[in-house]
Amino acid sequence: MTITLAAAAAERVQHIRQRADRPSQRRCAEEARSRATVRATLSGVQLREAGDGTTLEFIGRATVYEQAYEMWDMFGPYTEIVSEGAGTDSLARADLDVPLVLGHDQLRRLARTTTGTLLLAESADGLDVRAPALDPGDYDVAYIAPKLRSGLVDEMSFAFRIESGQWSPDYTEYRINRYDIHRGDVAIVGYGANPYTGASMRQPAAAPASSRARALLELALAR
Numbered sequence: 001m002t003i004t005l006a007a008a009a010a011e012r013v014q015h016i017r018q019r020a021d022r023p024s025q026r027r028c029a030e031e032a033r034s035r036a037t038v039r040a041t042l043s044g045v046q047l048r049e050a051g052d053g054t055t056l057e058f059i060g061r062a063t064v065y066e067q068a069y070e071m072w073d074m075f076g077p078y079t080e081i082v083s084e085g086a087g088t089d090s091l092a093r094a095d096l097d098v099p100l101v102l103g104h105d106q107l108r109r110l111a112r113t114t115t116g117t118l119l120l121a122e123s124a125d126g127l128d129v130r131a132p133a134l135d136p137g138d139y140d141v142a143y144i145a146p147k148l149r150s151g152l153v154d155e156m157s158f159a160f161r162i163e164s165g166q167w168s169p170d171y172t173e174y175r176i177n178r179y180d181i182h183r184g185d186v187a188i189v190g191y192g193a194n195p196y197t198g199a200s201m202r203q204p205a206a207a208p209a210s211s212r213a214r215a216l217l218e219l220a221l222a223r
Helices: 005-015 138-150 211-222
Strands: 038-041 046-047 056-064 069-073 076-082 099-102 103-111 119-122 124-134 155-167 174-190
Touching: 005 076, 046 138, 056 174, 076 138, 099 119, 103 124, 103 138, 103 174, 124 174
Parallel strands: 076 174, 099 174
Antiparallel strands: 038 155, 046 056, 056 124, 069 076, 099 103, 119 124, 155 174
8 A cells, every 4th residue: 555645744743753863764665675865867967079089978967956856764755855055065075985886886887086087066956977088998888878878868866875954844855954975876877766857968069079089989889
């Protein structure tokens, strides 16, 4: 039997001691084994030939701020919102370690902040992701490139730890005010829960690439 938002909220009122308490058994879907990552269909996802003509540049957004999406806890469904600026403290860490991965698989890494190949920054819209120089010869880059290009895959997600948040007075909504993404990840994923943005893949509008660079790109996408 599917639990309604109102029924779940009524249970929280009875069992949650403080509105600042974090969701228990937080997950993305009704199934108890679902992951607890936030997913969003991303605005302006691009995979394009970089300026050096031999690498690929990935640009995306791992989550959107101030937009509601559905999550589940031990009592049932609720609405969750990530506050603008919630990642500021975490992203300012000098030792920040976050990889760009496929499907939250830590062994399928495309880039990483510690190597300077992944850049993360907050905007008013969300957590922006940029990997300026992906190697088209990397197996995972070659695997995901044509799927991004065709629109078969157009979403991202991020794995993180909630540091501070609060329930609404009626316990139907939880707002994340501060998160820690250190040793979490930003991931290219299949389906997402947040419907507010779109995604695409295109070639850059910059000067045309050399024939050698174009051949490398076509070879990578064809694998």
